[in-house]
Amino acid sequence: MSNLEDLYREIILDHYRSPRNRGELASPPAIRVEGFNPLCGDELVVYLNVEDGTLSDIKITGHGCSISQSSSSLMSAAVKGKSLEQVREIIGTFKQLMTVHESTLAHDGEPAKVDLRAIGELAALQGVVKFPVRIKCATLAWNTLSQGLDQLD
Amino acid sequence: MTSYDPRRVRSDTPLMNRVINGHPITYLDSASSSLPPRAVIEAMSRYYELRHANVHRGVFQTAVEATDAYESAREAIANFIGAPGGSGEIVFTKNATESFNLIAKSWGRANLTPGDVVLITEMEHHANIVPWFQLREVNGIEVRFIPVGDDFRLDLSNIDELMTGVKLLSVTSMSNVLGTINPIKELAEVAHRHGALIAVDAAQSVAHSATDVRDLDVDFVIFSGHKMLGPTGIGVLWTREDILADMPPFLGGGGMIADVRLDGYTPASGPTRFEAGTPPIAEAVGLGAAVRYLEGLGMADVVRHERSLTEDALTRLADGFAGRVRVIGPHDMAARGAVISLDVDGVHPHDIAQVLDQFGVCVRPGHHCAKPLMRRFGLAATARASFGPYSLHSDTDVLIEALGHAVSMFG
Numbered sequence: 195m196s197n198l199e200d201l202y203r204e205i206i207l208d209h210y211r212s213p214r215n216r217g218e219l220a221s222p223p224a225i226r227v228e229g230f231n232p233l234c235g236d237e238l239v240v241y242l243n244v245e246d247g248t249l250s251d252i253k254i255t256g257h258g259c260s261i262s263q264s265s266s267s268l269m270s271a272a273v274k275g276k277s278l279e280q281v282r283e284i285i286g287t288f289k290q291l292m293t294v295h296e297s298t299l300a301h302d303g304e305p306a307k308v309d310l311r312a313i314g315e316l317a318a319l320q321g322v323v324k325f326p327v328r329i330k331c332a333t334l335a336w337n338t339l340s341q342g343l344d345q346l347d
Numbered sequence: 348m349t350s351y352d353p354r355r356v357r358s359d360t361p362l363m364n365r366v367i368n369g370h371p372i373t374y375l376d377s378a379s380s381s382l383p384p385r386a387v388i389e390a391m392s393r394y395y396e397l398r399h400a401n402v403h404r405g406v407f408q409t410a411v412e413a414t415d416a417y418e419s420a421r422e423a424i425a426n427f428i429g430a431p432g433g434s435g436e437i438v439f440t441k442n443a444t445e446s447f448n449l450i451a452k453s454w455g456r457a458n459l460t461p462g463d464v465v466l467i468t469e470m471e472h473h474a475n476i477v478p479w480f481q482l483r484e485v486n487g488i489e490v491r492f493i494p495v496g497d498d499f500r501l502d503l504s505n506i507d508e509l510m511t512g513v514k515l516l517s518v519t520s521m522s523n524v525l526g527t528i529n530p531i532k533e534l535a536e537v538a539h540r541h542g543a544l545i546a547v548d549a550a551q552s553v554a555h556s557a558t559d560v561r562d563l564d565v566d567f568v569i570f571s572g573h574k575m576l577g578p579t580g581i582g583v584l585w586t587r588e589d590i591l592a593d594m595p596p597f598l599g600g601g602g603m604i605a606d607v608r609l610d611g612y613t614p615a616s617g618p619t620r621f622e623a624g625t626p627p628i629a630e631a632v633g634l635g636a637a638v639r640y641l642e643g644l645g646m647a648d649v650v651r652h653e654r655s656l657t658e659d660a661l662t663r664l665a666d667g668f669a670g671r672v673r674v675i676g677p678h679d680m681a682a683r684g685a686v687i688s689l690d691v692d693g694v695h696p697h698d699i700a701q702v703l704d705q706f707g708v709c710v711r712p713g714h715h716c717a718k719p720l721m722r723r724f725g726l727a728a729t730a731r732a733s734f735g736p737y738s739l740h741s742d743t744d745v746l747i748e749a750l751g752h753a754v755s756m757f758g
């Protein structure tokens with residue numbers, strides 16, 4: 195059961211039950227991007243408002259499993275109000291977290307390379323790497339956000 | 348005289364010895380793929396150890412034996428489904444999906460013209476939808492759907508209207524999501540009354556009830572080996588000899604020809620016309636063994652046992668979770684098979700399957716390749732449990748207990 199508790203940490207269940215930044219933004223002006231995970235049928239829509247190089251607001255709608263929903267909620271909380279540069283940095287750190295192979299996790303469960311303090315609550319998602327089929331669930335929102343940022347360029 | 352005992356089937360099935368996450372495996376995914384008994388695995392190894400050679404036209408001893416083994420599997424399957432024309436009506440394919448593609452691309456292309464209608468249902472597997480859409484792209488046919496009612500059964504109230512212009516009615520004998528068993532005999536009568544043919548997707552029913560194509564009075568039947576205790580990589584298309592004789596070849600190459608010249612080719616006749624290239628010989632041998640094994644169990648007894656399992660599971664699911672677990676499929680046992688799709692309030696099917704896996708319980712989350720049906724009921728996914736001839740009431744005990752954990756974990 196310990197693996198399962200690694201995956202479904204309390205923070206994750208909390209964000210699943212009460213997702214942050216849920217809803218829509220008027221588009222335009224907001225950027226609207228859709229993300230799909232055809233494997234499990236997860237779907238979400240990310241809305242982004244960008245003002246003066248800052249992600250001033252983010253809203254997300256859609257449906258999916260606890261991992262995809264909590265990951266999108268945690269992501270929205272982590273990037274809202276940040277400069278685009280910081281947002282890209284957080285995305286990079288998160289993706290690194292998801293690619294750290296289980297075998298490189300230290301004994302206390304902390305990945306060697308990612309500074310967990312710097313990513314706050316997002317660290318709760320690190321248990322996902324032990325369940326490779328669920329990594330796609332966790333990264334859906336992040337890939338969708340990346341696509342949205344690409345539209346800015 | 349058979350003496351079916353599910354516990355014996357279980358002990359015949361090596362994979363049932365697996366331990367998953369510290370628990371004995373509770374395999375509830377037979378609707379996806381069933382677990383082969385030792386008899387099937389050994390028939391395939393024996394074939395490779397003693398007889399393997401390419402089939403047809405061989406003169407040396409093992410080549411003759413390999414051909415005999417391949418062809419005797421064809422006969423076993425013809426017997427199993429009561430093919431009136433015998434093994435000459437059994438075409439080996441890769442799987443049920445390829446069988447449908449064969450019908451659409453061979454029979455469909457030759458016999459359907461713009462405006463002709465292929466009538467399918469809202470509860471079909473993608474294997475019985477996409478090939479018709481593909482044919483529509485090249486042939487301009489119309490693809491029409493029989494709706495599914497809120498009772499999870501086909502709504503046949505307008506069937507005569509729906510049959511207008513229909514050349515082929517193609518329908519599943521049992522839904523892989525709902526468990527609904529469709530009235531194939533009645534539908535065959537309707538199709539023929541309207542001058543249409545009927546194809547039956549028997550992938551879900553073939554290992555869970557007796558199939559008698561003559562009694563059903565149908566024109567095409569398709570299924571997959573791996574859902575009937577056989578190996579993967581082999582499927583079957585049965586059709587009447589007269590229909591088969593007029594069907595143009597499907598894939599081209601060796602094996603399917605009578606002659607090849609510099610200016611063209613003449614296709615072979617009979618099933619081999621549709622079996623281009625070296626066929627899945629060991630898989631056919633394995634499927635032959637699976638069919639003999641199923642016959643040894645006695646399908647009537649298997650049906651009775653699986654009904655008892657399903658009825659018991661439906662009752663316990665309805666009683667055990669204070670309304671949080673909803674069965675997506677008929678709740679009564681009339682015309683219903685051993686497939687139980689679940690929608691659990693507040694817990695995504697993926698999470699259910701993940702928690703259940705920790706208890707060694709194998710259920711399948713997802714849309715089960717039936718997206719139009721899922722849309723019909725406003726669902727993206729369900730968690731599906733399904734029984735096989737080796738399933739026991741104790742499997743349901745474990746399922747219910749593990750489901751309890753999933754439900755309480757997500758509050």
Ligand SMILES: Cc1ncc(COP(=O)(O)O)c(C=O)c1O
Nearest residue numbers: 442443444472474523550551571
């Ligand atoms: C009703 C039905 N038809 C067709 C298929 C396709 O079978 P296969 O994937 O073996 O081609 C399935 C398997 O999921 C099924 O359940």
